[in-house]
Amino acid sequence: MESRFVADDAGTWYVEQDLAFRLNEYDTYAVEQAILIKEQLGPDVEITVLSIGPDRVVEALKRALAMGCDRAVHVQDAEVHLKDPWQIAGLIAACAQPGSFDLILTGMQSQDRGSSQVGPLVAELLGYRCATTVVALDYADGIITAKRELEGGERAIVRFSTPAVITCQSGLNTPRYPTLPNIMKAKKKELLAIPVGDLPAAQPLCVTTSLHPPAVRTGGLVLEGDSADLAAQLVSILKEKTTALQ
């Protein structure tokens, strides 16, 4: 999404007015994967979708319900943007008491803060196994076989049993577009609202001190001459001043 971000008065987040919000892309893979597992295992599987944030996240929860989740939990927190991943993970873990869920799926990262830490921290707090950046997943008899995306295009296949936390990377699946009957059914599904104050609060481990757009770089370099000469110049600049050709 193309947007104009402006730092807020505190200089630690951006002004949210005039911005459009949607379900975090990586979370859509998590929602889809949960529904695929439910479709595989049958109607006994129950999917709860959880979001922490201001009232607008209800729209995202409704979208997840329309896709096929069974119930939603909205942890109401108008100041969620001030919380660090540790605090977010703590809130999720408080809602997902050990034993109440076999599998927790999250996005690989959020599209705003992008810490990639919440999933692993939830696993740690609950004492669950964890696989991150999952691009393929197979579930059979409590055993999960997951393909993980590693650095440099490598893939790793890991196998583990539930309970577990999975963080979902793009490529895992193609999230479905909600059908109209499901959108209508979703209006009747349970949507539990929990004020964030009702959950145990943790102290932040890291604090955002400043949020600002990158400094504007000064003008680029325009090379001139014939094309063979230009290529040579470009290669030497890339070699000397960048790591692109090393």
Added chain:
Amino acid sequence: MYALAAAALGCCLWGFYRRVRVYRRGKPLDRRDHIPRRLWMALRDTLSQARVLRVLGPGLFHSVFFWAFLLLLLGTLLVFIQADFTDPLFEARFLKGDFYLGFSLVLDLAGLVALLGLLGLLVRRFVLRPTGLETIAADYVAHALLVSILLTGFLVEGVRMAATEIPTDPGLALFSPIGDLVGRAFTGLDPGRLASVHEALWWVHLVLGLGFIAVIPSTKLRHLVTTPAKYFFADLSPKGTLATIDLEDDSVEQFGAATVADLTWKDVFDADACTRCKRCQERCPAWVTEKPLSPMRLVLDIGEVAFGDSKVNLPDKIGEDAVWSCTTCRACEEICPARVEHVTKIVELRRDLTLMQGAFPGEEVRLAVENTEVNGNPFGASPASRADWAAGCVSPPSRNGSPPDILYFVGCYASFDHRSQDVAKSFVRICHAAGVDVGILGNTERCCGEPLRKLGNEYVYRMLAQENIEAIIASGATRIVTTCPHCFNTLARDYRQLGLDLPVEHAATFVDRLVRERRVALQPSSFDVTYHDSCYLGRYMDIFDEPRAALTASGGRMVEMRLTGKDSFCCGAGGGRILADERLGTRISSRRVEMAAATGATLLASSCPFCLAMLEDAIKTTGLEENLRVRDVTEIVAERLEAASPTDGIGDGHEDPCVRETGSGHGVPVRRG
């Protein structure tokens, strides 16, 4: 004889009864309002053959045959009435004297004309065999019956005359010239032989005639009944009206048409009334660019399913690619002599694909639709930047406190697409030159929802429409002008279904009026120009003359393309295809710019941002950049505004907005930046 006639008639009625039962597999739909108007339409269009004559060649043969055949039918009826009712019951004979002479001559010539018309149709179908014209077994039966009925008719007449008029009253025989000619071949036979030959031929003619009546329902001949009925049951709502969906009723299990039972009886009836004339097919921009959609095939497929296994899934039978290929350009409906409604069927099929299966014609379309849901525009641009284009234009004459003269519903393309922003600016310049105060909704304007609605996504369309209607009402606007024909159709017709009741106009007519009323002064400069009729301005709204008048007033000399006006050829962007990549067949827009280039004009004018984008792109890909430029009519007019006009100064450094945002309390010019 009476028993035979009753049997034939019974066979005909039974055949139609069985077909009507199949029509009833569709959902109810009320087409029985305005009966007198409907009767008039049916009578007018049937007798005038106006819709058949839209294609002159075969249309003329058909019409001539129809009129002649109608006369013969009426004549036969008159004979029947006299011979079987008035004469035996009341001894009243009206076929006598001068009237009989005229009657005789007219029927005799009608027989000849019918034969010639039929011959023309026969030669076309069986000898010339135009591509796309499918001939099935029943067509042979129908044609053979018609030919033999006409021929035996002349034989019966000739043999009768050989025994009567020719020897006894040659003057009378002259009033049946063809019968006279035929009869002379039999004058050698003795009167007894003539009588028995006449009787035998009379029976053959009768049996053929009754056979004709009997097979009407089961052959193409049923169009004798179904086509006038189609005229009677025609859609009287404004062109392009789509049925709305009740989004509150959560007992509905199926949206759109997955099977025949999800369509209306009229859709099944349409399919049965199709005469396979292939006029729609050869005008379909998808078909002529080798895409898998034939509007005729689609309609026939629906019929095949309805009369066969009606549980069959329609999108599967027809093919998803075919369903997605339609640009909703309406060329098919415009030309259909039987007034088949193709587009509504296609939208119903798309509603099933979209609303029930979450399907899209491509991933790029899914992205655009999701962008529209979130950002209110298919580009995914920030909604907050929607009115950025308006910054830097000069300020209008300030009339603080009153709502602007017009609310300009800008649309996504003119708001975000750099090329189309020039159209928005040109339009505003013309308005200001005329002293018209322009307001916009600014950040509260959303996509009008047209492409999504045509893709079948009634749900998101309704959300967008609701938001726009609320914003329009809150703005205090009293009239709306759009530069986009898609916005125009949606606001003027579709939003009316949802309660918006304001006058809505397209810039082409608005600007033309400003020019005609001399509210703007133009300095015309002469140029050759060809005009591309946007489907949604032309065929849908019948606006053909105004944009041309504006071009002429600007100094343009119109050079028309091969396909123009009502026959205009789509740019390929309608029906939500603006959001889709054209992967199948060749490019529709390329076909269109080739037609434009063939006129020799160097300027191609349009009145639609979708057309502008498609045609401009096609000019690049077909290498016609040297020969042809595309410009919107408003741009061409704005360029010729007299320099003295008080607001001529786009980009001259002024930072006042050129238009007022009326979304949040009208009347206060809003400064952006």
